[in-house]
Amino acid sequence: MRFDVVTLFPDFVRQCAAVGVVGRAQQRELLQVETWNPRDYATDNYRTVDGRTCGGGPGMVMLIDPLRAALKAMREAAAEPVHVIYLSPQGARLTQGRVEALAKLPRIGLLCGRYEGVDERLLAHEVDEELSIGDYVLSGGELGAAVIIDAVGRLQEGALNDAQSAQQDSFSDGLLDCPHYAKPVRHALGDVPEVLLSGDHAAIRRWRLKQALGRTWLRRPDLLVQRALDKESRALLEEFRREYAQSERERLANDAAEQ
Ligand code: 4FV
DSSP states (O other): EEEEEEOOOOHHHHTTTTSHHHHHHHTSSSOOOOOOOOGGGOOTOOOOOOOETTTOOOOOOOOOHHHHHHHHHHTTSSSOEEEEEEEEEEEOOOHHHHHHHHHSSSSEEEEETTTBEEEEHHHHHHOOOEEEESSSOOSBBBHHHHHHHHHHHSTTSSSSOOOGGGSSSSTTTTSSOOOOOSOOOTTTTEEEOGGGSOHHHHHHHHHHHHHHHHHHHHHHHHHHHTTTOOOOHHHOOOHHHHHHHHHHHHHHHHHHHHH
8 A cells, every 4th residue: 555645744644644554554665655745846935835725815725736746746656546535624534434445445645724714726736535524613724634544554454463353343344343351450450340351252242342342332322323233233232221221310319319
């Protein structure tokens, strides 16, 4: 997998992709990250890459030509076709499902805006997909690009060792992740749930699925709507809800007793 990032801050993007799993994947040539700075393609003496927004109003807009020249050089830099993504709040929300689809592509171009954004004509002619990492406004698309490089990069074959396998990821099965524990099994902050110390892998799998279902029901019920639950999952979620209702009743009774 090759990423080509068009950005005014190439060092920032390279640094984000140089650490941890993604950094190691680059060293092992499982993925490659190249950057293209539109300022290197500006033709005026001041290497101008932005201009006043037409129609007046605050803020600047990134100019067509420096970006177009950078994208042209990027496309010609390698044989594979490049799928160009523009990061912006106007894009579709990035999901694990979209990440898993992008991870199958040979090459992804990431166009990072700054200022108020990019001239719409450039987007119309050069961009294949617009993606958002969330409903908030950042000062640039670089963080979104770093998110995609990380989320897609770690899914490259061999990037994660078994222990880190993506199978157990949040959202990999559309549910939130279950709680995780490490030693010590006894601590002032509480003990590790007994089932996780039992060695009974079937019981551990059921416990983890029950916790994932329960957390998703409590914190992201919207995810449960999108997902058909099989018979076992429905039974485990029902068990979780019964136990949760019981623990809530006890909590409320204790609170009332303390009043
Ligand atoms: C953004 C987002 C984002 C908007 C104007 C960059 C900024 C500035 N990108 N998800 N949310 N981009 O806020 O991806 O140019």
